[in-house]
Amino acid sequence: MQAFKIKGGIKLSGDITPQGAKNEALQIICATLLTSEEVIINNIPDIIDINKLITLLKSLGVEVNKIKPNSYSFKAENIDLNYLNSEKFKTEGKSLRGSIMIVGPLLARFGKAYIPRPGGDKIGRRRLDTHFEGLIKLGAKFTYNKEDYFYGVEAKKLKGTYILLDEASVTGTANILMASVLAEGITTIYNAACEPYIQQLCKLLCSMGAKIEGVGSNLLKIQGVQTLNGAEHRVLPDMIEIGSWIGLAAMTKSNIRIKNVSWENLGVIPNVFRSLGINLIKENDDIVIPEHKNGYEIKNYIDGSILSISDAPWPGFSPDLLSIILVVATQAKGSVLIHQKMFESRLFFVDKLIDMGAKIILCDPHRATVIGHDFKSSLKATTMSSPDIRAGISLLIAALSAKGESMIQNIEQIDRGYENIDGRLKSLGAKIQRF
Numbered sequence: 001m002q003a004f005k006i007k008g009g010i011k012l013s014g015d016i017t018p019q020g021a022k023n024e025a026l027q028i029i030c031a032t033l034l035t036s037e038e039v040i041i042n043n044i045p046d047i048i049d050i051n052k053l054i055t056l057l058k059s060l061g062v063e064v065n066k067i068k069p070n071s072y073s074f075k076a077e078n079i080d081l082n083y084l085n086s087e088k089f090k091t092e093g094k095s096l097r098g099s100i101m102i103v104g105p106l107l108a109r110f111g112k113a114y115i116p117r118p119g120g121d122k123i124g125r126r127r128l129d130t131h132f133e134g135l136i137k138l139g140a141k142f143t144y145n146k147e148d149y150f151y152g153v154e155a156k157k158l159k160g161t162y163i164l165l166d167e168a169s170v171t172g173t174a175n176i177l178m179a180s181v182l183a184e185g186i187t188t189i190y191n192a193a194c195e196p197y198i199q200q201l202c203k204l205l206c207s208m209g210a211k212i213e214g215v216g217s218n219l220l221k222i223q224g225v226q227t228l229n230g231a232e233h234r235v236l237p238d239m240i241e242i243g244s245w246i247g248l249a250a251m252t253k254s255n256i257r258i259k260n261v262s263w264e265n266l267g268v269i270p271n272v273f274r275s276l277g278i279n280l281i282k283e284n285d286d287i288v289i290p291e292h293k294n295g296y297e298i299k300n301y302i303d304g305s306i307l308s309i310s311d312a313p314w315p316g317f318s319p320d321l322l323s324i325i326l327v328v329a330t331q332a333k334g335s336v337l338i339h340q341k342m343f344e345s346r347l348f349f350v351d352k353l354i355d356m357g358a359k360i361i362l363c364d365p366h367r368a369t370v371i372g373h374d375f376k377s378s379l380k381a382t383t384m385s386s387p388d389i390r391a392g393i394s395l396l397i398a399a400l401s402a403k404g405e406s407m408i409q410n411i412e413q414i415d416r417g418y419e420n421i422d423g424r425l426k427s428l429g430a431k432i433q434r435f
Helices: 022-034 048-059 081-085 087-094 097-110 129-137 170-180 196-207 239-251 269-275 319-329 350-355 389-401 421-427
Strands: 003-008 013-016 038-042 063-068 071-075 112-116 141-145 150-154 162-164 186-190 211-213 219-223 231-234 255-258 281-283 286-289 307-310 335-339 359-364 367-371 383-385 404-409 431-434
Touching (some): 022 038, 022 048, 022 097, 022 196, 048 087, 081 112, 097 129, 097 170, 129 141, 129 150, 129 170, 170 219, 196 211, 196 231, 239 286, 239 319, 269 319, 307 319, 319 350, 319 367, 350 359, 350 389, 389 404, 421 431
Parallel strands (some): 038 231, 162 186, 307 335, 383 404
Antiparallel strands (some): 003 431, 038 071, 141 150, 186 219, 211 219, 255 286
16 A cells, blocks of 8 residues: 655645546547547546556457557457456456446447446445446346346347436446447437536547537437447546646645646636635636635625535536535635535545544535635644545645645555646645655
């Protein structure tokens, strides 16, 4: 197990370029299974979760070549479907949440797909019903082995139909979308997720020859085609990492420029940080966070009531950034209610922040009230463990703002979602060591 030792309370400065979006890359890589031709993907982040998925595809028979750092070619010409019934697959598949998205492409192209119950962050229930109910409506037969937690779907031919999703699941939308592009006839997906990452997936699929209407809306119409061809694609910058750098700059009173952020795909993220009093300057496609010498003040609602920040499906605020917002609020002037609607275990890391001196009331598993210090007192350095990716980066931000020396254990969780985080922090002047 690796750990970070952090000397906090140091102002940082410099430029940082966000990595490619993890959540988009997982979908895009799985989409390469839809064709036997070469697909080139650029700006893939070098992180544990992505590398696990690439290893899984290699085991499945996909020819993967690294063209240069963060750029790969994928050619799924000779797929070994027997691998899906192997013990190796059961081990590799369940170690990664994103592995669920191989199901749609494999079912569409080969008529069958299997997956062990995927792992990932322990942040609460993350059901798969939306995925499989959509595939069943397309004509797949569903099986589930309760003893092995092993799912399966098979179909001689998928047929287009009308699908109303029970929730706007991003991965569920991606899986059903990838299955439907090779289905016979027209598929309509209503209540589809419309995140930029889904839009990017549609963009890639269309460049491969798919016919998709309604991109960017929650109503997708897909005209099935017989085959797809190769293509080249570039992954967007990671909006969650961009939010992490904004939070870091504010908490450490640093002057940081985040380069090439793709402003048009950030949605409400800049405005939510501004509601905490953080000054964000747009310069071309960069975000500049100037030094907040006098701190930042939470803006209440116009009637004076306390601000509430909650997550919601796009274009609402991403649940992945609520942990960052919560940490940033600990040093703001004023109070805020954080409402995590989607996952019931994601706020449990606040006990570690309370140990550091933060004023947080955990109302229930979904809500926490934060009373900011206004930098009148700093967080205290301590030893802690990273429970999941987003809580891990939040604790790292807290440690970088706290005076003294902190230790964060189980940093593999952070490495799952953030590329070379310690090296990039050092480039900004942070005192951080990996053990």
